[in-house]
Amino acid sequence: MDLFEHQGKELFARYGLPVPSGEVALSPEEAVAAASRLGLPVVVKAQVHTGGRGKAGGVKLAADLDAVRGHASDILGLDISGHIVRRLWIEQASDIAEEYYASFTLDRSARKHLGMLSAEGGVEIETVAAENPDAISKVLVDPAEGLTEEAARAWVEGANLNPAATDQAVEILRKLYVAYTEGDADLVEINPLILTPEGRVHVLDAKVTLDANAVFRHEDYAQYDETQPRDEREEAAHAKGLQYVGLAGSVGVIANGAGLAMSTVDVVNQVGGKPANFLDIGGGANAQVMANALEVINNDPDVRAIFINIFGGITRGEEVANGIIGALEAVDIEAPIVLRLDGTNAAEGREILAPHLNEKLVMEPTMLDAARRAVAMAAA
Template structure:
């Protein structure tokens, strides 16, 4: 789960990272009241899970109440690459002497946490890594020890931080690592990590992604994220405990197991098709869950054809077939379905579908042939 900037900053503050005073608001009047309370100049910032906010007009400096009202009026409701701004973060403007970059993430190849630091803050870190890799320090951390202050000082020193703020940068790195560990984050990033003219080290921005698999340990995370901009189909899927991600194509995909679904997306793309979703029905899916999954897939109006790719292990192919029959009875879909059943009770599953004689349902024996067929049908349905 990705957090909005202000939510990330609030987490930072709880773990000892210095952040500017600010307030999240959802109306123009509240924005003006917050700006008056915080004191001018303030920055009015759109809160959306999308980069490029400044270029899109979503970040503005206000020197007085009139400007605060004007900027809040213009930014609330602003569409930034498909994300509608419904929340503003009103923050006291910071004087900046220097901009750095800092992050903590998982190094999957080393199977250890990775701390990154650069004096090239305020720009895309990918650009720094590509054009001037020597300016990006990367250092693994022993997960049994954690990031010590000594190691953090070494990272700040090697990275070229100004001598008089090395200890401040080290403190920020240690606090950022604490956020990453204690909040079960997959990414904790500050860009920029600023040094003010009075040599204070502060997080001017926050990018935090939390591991959803650890949500049971953090009931306080339940209200985080950009709830207002969530896709309603994804919300429905989550409520029904279905793993669903909406994509841009027109071919609905249902499989059992994340690996199989990913492979199915790839094979459909190889045949010239464009998947409309990732949907993992999971192991042991029964008829009712399959029916729910069909309803979720068909909620996307862009879907022109649907592919069921089931390899039965724990999941029984006869249950999948029964779920599809039930879905057709209740939902009466008008788009074609291609079904490939293999594994546990696959013969019985195919017999159930043959007996039901569902309209516009095509059985295929292999994943490759099923993908080719569904792409063909999707093109015909345009």
Template sequence: MDLFEYQGKQFFASFGIPVSAGDAVTTVDDAVAVADRIGYPVVVKAQVQVGGRGKAGGIKLADDADEVRTHAGNILGMDIKGHTVEILWIETASDIAEEYYASFTLDRSAKKHLGMLSAEGGVEIEAVAESNPDAIAKIWVDPVDGLTEAQALEWVAAAKLNPEATEGAVDILQKLYTAYVDGDADLVEINPLIFTPDGRVHALDAKVTLDANSVFRHPDYEQYEATQVRDERETEAFEKGLQYVGLEGSVGVIANGAGLAMSTVDIVNQVGGKPANFLDIGGGANADVMAGALEVITNDPNVRSIFINIFGGITKGEEVANGIVTAMGRVQIDVPIVVRLDGTNAEQGREILEPHLSDKLLMEPTMVAAAERVVALAKN
């Protein structure tokens, strides 16, 4: 779950990370009311989950109520890279001496948490990595041991932050790590982390991605579902309980398991096609789940063929086959489907599908052959 900046700052604040005073609003009048309450000057910031807000005119400084009213009126409803601004964050303006970058995420290959810190903040970290990779100090944290104060001190020194910012930076980095771990986040990022002329360090921005699978540990995370940015296809899939991400191709993808779904997307690309989606039905391939998946995919007008790629483990081949046959009787499908079925009881599953094969339902023995067939059908 990707949070808006204002949600990320509220998340950080709950772990004691200092952020600018402010509030989220949806109207011009409320923007003025918040600015009057927190005191001028203020910054009016568009809340969209995309970078480049400042360049697009979505972040403006206001010295009085009239300027807040003007900027809020201009920014609300603005389109920023395809995202319409519906929420504003009004916060007190900050004096900035220096800008830093700090983040934590998971390094799967190292099986450790990866922290990145740089004295070159305020710009995209990818740009820093490309132009001056030595400016990024990295640290790998063992989840068992956590981030100690001594490690944080060494890390800040390696990043060559202003020595006067050391104490504040170490405090925030330890709190940021706690927020990342205890908050079940996939990513926490502060860019910029600022050092003020009076010697304070605090988060001027917030980028947070939470693990949606952790909601059972954090009931309050349910509030974030209402503000997730999804297109129509993703909204429909979410309502059906499907793990779906919309893409821009013409080959619909259904697979069981996130790893297989990603591999299926990759193989479609490798044989010259373009996937229309990522759709993981998990361990459930019964008729209801399969029908829901097919409904979501066929509602995408760009889809010209569908690739059902199943490798049975706990899921049995005959259950998958019965689910496909039943689902095709429920859903109006006007594009061809190519099935690759392997794994547990795959032979029985193929036998069930055999009598139903036609120009609308085809079967291939391997993943590559199925990918080549489904891509050819999409192109034709």
């Protein structure tokens, strides 16, 4: 789950990181009211789940309330890399002496957390990494040990920040590590972390991605989930708890397990078709889940055939069969269905389905056979 900048800053603030004061605004009027409460000058910032806001005109400094109103009107509705701006963050302006970069994420190869810090902030870290890798100071943190004061200091000293920033940076980065771990984030990134002319270090931008698997221990995650960008099909699938990614083709894909679902998308492409989606009904999917999946696919007007590819492990064949029958009874599924069913209780599942087979519901013995059939039906 990606957070808006202001949500990230609110999360950071809860862990004691210094962030500028600000308020959310959904209209120019709200922006003006927020700016009058905060005190001028303010920065009007687009809240979108993508980078490059500044270059796209989504971040503007305002010295007076007319400017706040003007910038807010300009930025609301702006299209930034396909993301339409619907909310603003009005924030007290900060004077900047220096800009740094700081982040924590998982290093999957090391199976430890990786902290990165650079005196060259404010630009994309990928650019710094490519052009001047020595400018990034790194620390690998053992998740069983945590980030000690000593390790944090050595890491910060390796980044050659302004000496006036060192002590504050050590404190801030240790707090950032706690926000990262206790907040169950996949990524926390501050770019830039700034040093002001008065010698104060604080967070100027925040990028946070949370681990959706940790939702059970964070009540506040629900509010972030509501603001995730999804297309209509993805929203409907998400509401039903399905792992769905919209694609642009005509063959609806339903499979159990992310690997098999990806493989199904591969095979549909390889036999000359175009998948309409990736849909993983997951492990342990029951009849209701299968019915939900078919309903989501059925609502996609571009779907001309549906390929259900099930290899039962924890998912049981008879549940799949009952789900398909249940869905066919409950919903008028327009596109023909091609089913491939193997694995746990596949024989029972096939037996249940046998009396229901017709030109709108066919079974094929292998994944490739089923893909060819579905692609042919979609083209017919």
